[in-house]
Amino acid sequence: MKRNLKILSFILAMIFITGIFGACSSDTNQQASDTTKAIDTSVESTATDKYPLTLEDSKGTKVTIKAKPEKIVSLPLGTCEMLMSLVDKSRIAAMTYYADDAKVSNIADEAKGVGKRIESNAEKIIALQPDLVFLDKMADANVIKQLRDANLTVFMLNTPSNIKQVEDNLELIGKIVGEAAKAKDIIAWMEQKLKAVNDRLELMTDDQKQTVLDYSEMGTTSGKGTNFDDIVTRAGLMNPVSKEGLEGWPELSKEMIIKYNPQIIILPSWYYDAKVSFYTLNEKIKGDKALADIKAVKNNKVISVPYNHISSTSQYAVLAVEDISKVAYPGLFK
CATH class of the missing domain: 3.40.50.1980 (Nitrogenase molybdenum iron protein domain)
Incomplete structure (x- = not known):
């Protein structure tokens, strides 16, 4: 069963690469919607490649x-x-x-x-x-x-x-x-977008960086070698799963959440199972007494950010870096 969960999680991650939803609102669920327009490069074709x-x-x-x-x-x-x-x-x-x-x-x-x-x-x-x-x-x-x-x-x-x-x-x-x-x-x-975020984070020390986990409907998280890990690292956060050397999408047990005690937990805003939603998964976490003292739960930082950004395997992935950094460090973006 565990193997099947891992396989399904891997497939979902490869198709959508873990997803999450817009700069957070101040309400309980911290969800916001967002839209993105295709980038207009506004340059004429100057192709120099010769065919064949x-x-x-x-x-x-x-x-x-x-x-x-x-x-x-x-x-x-x-x-x-x-x-x-x-x-x-x-x-x-x-x-x-x-x-x-x-x-x-x-x-x-x-x-x-x-x-x-x-x-x-x-x-x-x-x-x-x-x-x-x-x-x-x-x-x-x-x-x-x-x-x-x-x-x-x-x-x-x-x-x-x-x-x-x-x-x-x-x-x-x-x-x-x-x-x-x-x-x-x-x-x-892309590099301009990344630099704009990095410029605001450059004076931050490691002990000032917030810790973050993502938690999927399959009960898995993202470790080393995943888009999520790269994005949150660029956003100035630390992923304890990756730091511990766990690769891919390992199962995330309750004991691991307690051990890592993340300051932010990111949930998907799109779900493979139509019966599951941000709200149901959020309530499951917040309603678990064993997780009541987790920093993300205590400080209302169980969130989601725009799925089309965090799941993207195109240029729009850089927008997820911006999304997450603004959620974690709003004071730096005023």
Whole structure:
């Protein structure tokens, strides 16, 4: 059973990479909604990459892009978010259905009317006759084979587990689609956002940093090597799970919560199980007498932040750094 929980948690984390909801309000549940518009790089294409272009994908396969892609299909949501800021919308043939879900997507408004919506179905993708298909490591091996057997150009991307890897993906995708200059502009925007937060935190010492845990509906948390750990670290917080050397998404026991005694507990704002919500999970924690003395519970710091930010594997992940830092250290952002 424990193994099944870990596997399901891993799958959820890879699809959405742990999620949480907007700069906190002052009410009991500390929840707020937020919307994000796709980044407008506002620069003309100055592509210098020449085609055919041969690059190695995340699986080690050498892929040749014969010409500048004009009919692109993307299944990873993070890649869809990047493409919306990199290429003309007419070049996007299809995107994941999640692009339209404002709870997880940063491009829900901008994506309306852009291309078709597609799932991991080889026949449907082949029917579109795209000149480029972006997939990630979650993709079914049989689907990949069918697409390549149909002579489609399939490029497998790494699923980022930190912001540096997001930037690496942006640079790579920009090169593939002939929009390297736009990719550099987006990366520069990311670095500007990160610097703005870091400038406010630079005088903070380790003993001033607040401790934070995330707690999922599956009873797991995020450790070393996860997007969550990278984001909260950049936001000036300490993740005791990571500090203890636990990797991935270990189960979070009541004893561990008591041991770590976090100052902030972050809950998701999106749930796989429709019967679970921020409110039910929050009440479960606050109603447990054994957790009554936990700092986050005593100080009403069981919170959530925008899920489409913290779960993003695109440029919008930097907004989660800003979200969490503002929640933890509101005085620094006045």
